[in-house]
Amino acid sequence: MANKKIFLNESEMPTHWYNVVADMPNKPLPPLHPGTRQPVGPQDLAPLFPMELIKQEVSAERYIEIPEEVRNIYKIWRPTPLMRATGLEKALDTPAKIYYKYEGVSPSGSHKPNTAVPQAYYNKMEGVKKISTETGAGQWGTALAFACAQFGLECEIYMVRISYDQKPYRKIMMNTFGADVYPSPSNRTQAGRNILEKDPNSTGSLGIAISEAIERAVADEQTKYSLGSVLNHVLMHQTIIGQEAVKQMEYAGDFPDIVIAPLGGGSNFAGISFPFLQYQLQGKKDVRCIAVEPASCPKLTKGVFRYDFGDTAGYTPLLPMYTLGHNFKPAAIHAGGLRYHGASVICSQLLKDGLIEAQALQQLECFDAGVQFSKAEGIIPAPEATHAIAQVIREAKQAKIEGKEKTILFNLCGHGFVDMQAYADYFEGKLEDHHFTDAELTANLAEIEALQPA
Amino acid sequence: MANKKIFLNESEMPTHWYNVVADMPNKPLPPLHPGTRQPVGPQDLAPLFPMELIKQEVSAERYIEIPEEVRNIYKIWRPTPLMRATGLEKALDTPAKIYYKYEGVSPSGSHKPNTAVPQAYYNKMEGVKKISTETGAGQWGTALAFACAQFGLECEIYMVRISYDQKPYRKIMMNTFGADVYPSPSNRTQAGRNILEKDPNSTGSLGIAISEAIERAVADEQTKYSLGSVLNHVLMHQTIIGQEAVKQMEYAGDFPDIVIAPLGGGSNFAGISFPFLQYQLQGKKDVRCIAVEPASCPKLTKGVFRYDFGDTAGYTPLLPMYTLGHNFKPAAIHAGGLRYHGASVICSQLLKDGLIEAQALQQLECFDAGVQFSKAEGIIPAPEATHAIAQVIREAKQAKIEGKEKTILFNLCGHGFVDMQAYADYFEGKLEDHHFTDAELTANLAEIEALQPA
Numbered sequence: 001m002a003n004k005k006i007f008l009n010e011s012e013m014p015t016h017w018y019n020v021v022a023d024m025p026n027k028p029l030p031p032l033h034p035g036t037r038q039p040v041g042p043q044d045l046a047p048l049f050p051m052e053l054i055k056q057e058v059s060a061e062r063y064i065e066i067p068e069e070v071r072n073i074y075k076i077w078r079p080t081p082l083m084r085a086t087g088l089e090k091a092l093d094t095p096a097k098i099y100y101k102y103e104g105v106s107p108s109g110s111h112k113p114n115t116a117v118p119q120a121y122y123n124k125m126e127g128v129k130k131i132s133t134e135t136g137a138g139q140w141g142t143a144l145a146f147a148c149a150q151f152g153l154e155c156e157i158y159m160v161r162i163s164y165d166q167k168p169y170r171k172i173m174m175n176t177f178g179a180d181v182y183p184s185p186s187n188r189t190q191a192g193r194n195i196l197e198k199d200p201n202s203t204g205s206l207g208i209a210i211s212e213a214i215e216r217a218v219a220d221e222q223t224k225y226s227l228g229s230v231l232n233h234v235l236m237h238q239t240i241i242g243q244e245a246v247k248q249m250e251y252a253g254d255f256p257d258i259v260i261a262p263l264g265g266g267s268n269f270a271g272i273s274f275p276f277l278q279y280q281l282q283g284k285k286d287v288r289c290i291a292v293e294p295a296s297c298p299k300l301t302k303g304v305f306r307y308d309f310g311d312t313a314g315y316t317p318l319l320p321m322y323t324l325g326h327n328f329k330p331a332a333i334h335a336g337g338l339r340y341h342g343a344s345v346i347c348s349q350l351l352k353d354g355l356i357e358a359q360a361l362q363q364l365e366c367f368d369a370g371v372q373f374s375k376a377e378g379i380i381p382a383p384e385a386t387h388a389i390a391q392v393i394r395e396a397k398q399a400k401i402e403g404k405e406k407t408i409l410f411n412l413c414g415h416g417f418v419d420m421q422a423y424a425d426y427f428e429g430k431l432e433d434h435h436f437t438d439a440e441l442t443a444n445l446a447e448i449e450a451l452q453p454a
Numbered sequence: 455m456a457n458k459k460i461f462l463n464e465s466e467m468p469t470h471w472y473n474v475v476a477d478m479p480n481k482p483l484p485p486l487h488p489g490t491r492q493p494v495g496p497q498d499l500a501p502l503f504p505m506e507l508i509k510q511e512v513s514a515e516r517y518i519e520i521p522e523e524v525r526n527i528y529k530i531w532r533p534t535p536l537m538r539a540t541g542l543e544k545a546l547d548t549p550a551k552i553y554y555k556y557e558g559v560s561p562s563g564s565h566k567p568n569t570a571v572p573q574a575y576y577n578k579m580e581g582v583k584k585i586s587t588e589t590g591a592g593q594w595g596t597a598l599a600f601a602c603a604q605f606g607l608e609c610e611i612y613m614v615r616i617s618y619d620q621k622p623y624r625k626i627m628m629n630t631f632g633a634d635v636y637p638s639p640s641n642r643t644q645a646g647r648n649i650l651e652k653d654p655n656s657t658g659s660l661g662i663a664i665s666e667a668i669e670r671a672v673a674d675e676q677t678k679y680s681l682g683s684v685l686n687h688v689l690m691h692q693t694i695i696g697q698e699a700v701k702q703m704e705y706a707g708d709f710p711d712i713v714i715a716p717l718g719g720g721s722n723f724a725g726i727s728f729p730f731l732q733y734q735l736q737g738k739k740d741v742r743c744i745a746v747e748p749a750s751c752p753k754l755t756k757g758v759f760r761y762d763f764g765d766t767a768g769y770t771p772l773l774p775m776y777t778l779g780h781n782f783k784p785a786a787i788h789a790g791g792l793r794y795h796g797a798s799v800i801c802s803q804l805l806k807d808g809l810i811e812a813q814a815l816q817q818l819e820c821f822d823a824g825v826q827f828s829k830a831e832g833i834i835p836a837p838e839a840t841h842a843i844a845q846v847i848r849e850a851k852q853a854k855i856e857g858k859e860k861t862i863l864f865n866l867c868g869h870g871f872v873d874m875q876a877y878a879d880y881f882e883g884k885l886e887d888h889h890f891t892d893a894e895l896t897a898n899l900a901e902i903e904a905l906q907p908a
Contacts, residue, residue: 003463003464003529004464004526004529004530005464005529005530007461007463009461010457010458010459072458073832075457075458075459076458076459076537076831076832076833077832083530087604105559107832107833107834109871113832146832149828149829149832150541150832168874168875168878169623169871169872169874169875170874172874172875172877172878172881173834173871173874173877175877175878175881176825176828176829176834176874176877176881177828177829178829371630374603374630374631375603375630375631375632377530378527378530378531378561378567378600378603378604379530379561380561380627380630415871417563417623417627417869417871417872418623418871418872418874420622420623420624420626420627420630420872421622421623421626423626423627423629423630424622424626424629427626427629427630
């Protein structure tokens with residue numbers, strides 16, 4: 001038998017992140033100040049982020065060096081394995097070759113530490129004492145808690161209340177790494193109090209939790225804020241996934257025809273796909289990059305490309321992105337990491353320019369794919385990751401119909417060890433598909449339009 | 455910085471298991487038939503196990519080849535990484551060099567699939583349709599469910615009721631791999647019904663669940679039974695861990711002075727330590743192998759070396775081992791995998807002969823070690839694994855006092871992603887140490903003595 005997986009040595013780990021902006025034909029539009037509607041400058045962002053991350057956010061350099069201290073911590077779990085999905089190929093009886101990059105071996109069980117570690121590092125270097133952040137299902141919070149522990153930073157996390165109540169394991173993991181976790185909306189911020197005043201039983205949302213974490217950072221000079229997806233520098237940090245995968249596919253003597261990943265904010269998708277997309281942007285190879293979103297939160301396939309806030313309270317700059325509106329309330333699907341109203345500026349621009357594709361899938365199809373994958377490959381995927389797997393299965397079946405030996409690569413962004421309740425609900429028939437209606441978007445359109453620049 | 459971890463390529467994965475019996479100065483005493491008190495023969499075991507495993511159980515061959523089909527499935531997660539615990543060394547400011555073998559990267563998150571896969575394979579080869587087994591905290595059941603899925607076998611699991619109720623995630627993982635899971639004691643067996651008659655609210659025990667699984671296998675010709683630890687062949691399958699570690703330590707230019715692992719039944723400890731112990735048994739190198747047990751279930755340090763049953767109902771052969779009595783009821787500590795009344799025959803003989811050491815530790819010290827390790831190394835260990843870590847910390851502190859550069863290796867047998875409730879209870883001060891009293895043993899001594907051969 002051929003190798004099941006392809007490892008890289010630590011010495012082969014990439015030394016630079018890849019910044020796709022350098023190769024984009026149309027550069028991302030600038031974020032705007034919500035008051036002036038003028039592009040925001042570094043000084044506008046300085047209360048939130050350390051200067052080095054602000055520089056990365058606006059950089060057009062193709063490669064940015066990964067600091068040695070960050071690489072040393074990456075080595076706890078990186079390079080991650082590239083696996084050949086031989087069991088799934090057999091189960092599907094497909095001529096397609098299926099590979100996956102497995103990010104579940106990280107300390108928090110997903111790709112999130114790839115950006116949590118450098119963010120904590122740059123904050124530490126600039127004398128920051130505490131980082132505040134939000135978390136939905138808890139993956140991002142766990143990753144940042146781990147990263148802060150590595151650098152002796154305090155960590156204050158606003159966790160969407162419904163997850164705080166339903167996913168206590170995630171909270172305890174953050175506590176184990178030494179972080180303080182608060183259910184959001186909380187009474188600790190004005191943003192939280194405003195929500196609770198209107199609805200004391202609010203179950204929260206990612207947008208609200210972002211507002212709370214930002215407010216805390218702005219209020220304290222020694223605290224800065226950290227975001228787990230969406231922003232340019234976050235996407236760039238994740239490209240270590242795809243860069244490793246490029247090398248590993250070379251060792252396998254292969255190159256993907258299709259690269260697939262779920263898209264919540266965009267960093268998972270960016271991480272695996274941009275280093276392959278680079279070949280296409282530079283005219284060297286063709287590759288289809290497919291972002292998969294839940295049908296219940298379809299910003300890429302049903303949203304509008306407009307300036308919008310990244311959070312509910314309107315504390316962030318206005319970002320040019322595919323959005324369903326910053327007050328959009330997605331259905332309570334189990335893939336918590338995909339329940340965000342907007343897509344990253346870079347992913348949005350690439351989709352607008354036809355350089356990547358998007359696909360919306362229902363959750364029952366995704367969980368069915370997750371169970372099939374578990375049995376065939378032995379890894380129980382996180383609910384977010386099942387969205388990629390369902391699309392992979394679609395493509396593999398299509399390859400069988402066409403009799404084509406396509407090569408498909410996807411990012412298995414995390415395992416499901418801490419998400420087993422989702423599978424229980426699926427087995428017990430408690431999950432339902434959600435059929436998005438135009439009304440869900442149109443309700444927010446006027447509010448969005450009012451934010452556009454002249 | 456030196457490498458954080460040492461990988462092996464799949465081509466370097468061991469091709470044979472190591473059978474320590476070949477090198478033991480005193481061979482293990484034979485299991486006895488409880489009726490005749492004569493050594494059991496292969497025919498006595500045939501209703502329970504496929505013949506190939508029975509042969510392995512009594513083999514004195516030094517090496518037994520790993521079938522290619524088994525190695526191909528091992529490749530889903532093996533070889534596992536050997537890590538240098540640089541973060542922990544720094545936190546302890548110790549001159550000791552600390553390494554750990556990380557088995558948490560497996561499909562079920564622990565070392566258990568190393569034996570589940572070959573057991574399922576040999577059953578499949580001999581035409582068995584279904585495997586029955588017991589599981590305590592759920593690690594073993596998950597591993598066997600995964601292995602059965604790989605070979606298209608049915609899997610019927612009796613899960614100790616207290617875990618069934620308290621650890622629903624584990625049950626759902628087994629379901630996801632396609633297994634049927636029943637709380638034990640159940641009404642499906644005479645052994646279960648007998649217990650329920652006396653105590654309808656029985657929370658169960660590993661000994662009871664073993665009885666139920668054995669009864670089911672005996673009652674159906676197409677069903678056989680599988681055990682996740684204790685037996686000679688199970689220990690042998692786990693030696694792939696230590697054999698990989700020997701090679702990886704060679705690459706690191708090192709050899710351990712001390713090898714540490716938790717001991718529940720003995721397979722985890724055997725897996726990491728026997729391939730190193732071989733050097734000592736063959737007179738080539740000295741190494742201290744330390745088995746760590748919970749102070750609440752101290753068969754190695756407080757038990758008696760006697761023939762005893764492996765289960766509560768008395769269905770198994772009589773095994774010569776350190777035991778607290780097959781009716782011993784350990785305190786409800788969170789390290790479910792270490793709550794077993796006896797130690798494997800081989801480990802017991804080695805301890806009796808002074809070739810390995812044993813240490814009993816209290817759970818508060820262990821959880822404290824687990825939290826320290828999480829922050830330092832980024833991996834949250836399973837409660838069982840924290841017992842090894844606590845002993846490692848003791849040895850590392852001793853090395854500091856002595857100013858010696860000792861090399862310590864331990865088996866990080868699993869991660870704690872599915873055991874976070876244990877950490878929550880620890881943080882909330884709900885956990886207590888348990889001070890074992892001689893009365894807990896003496897209550898069982900008469901029953902044990904009645905089982906001894908003439």
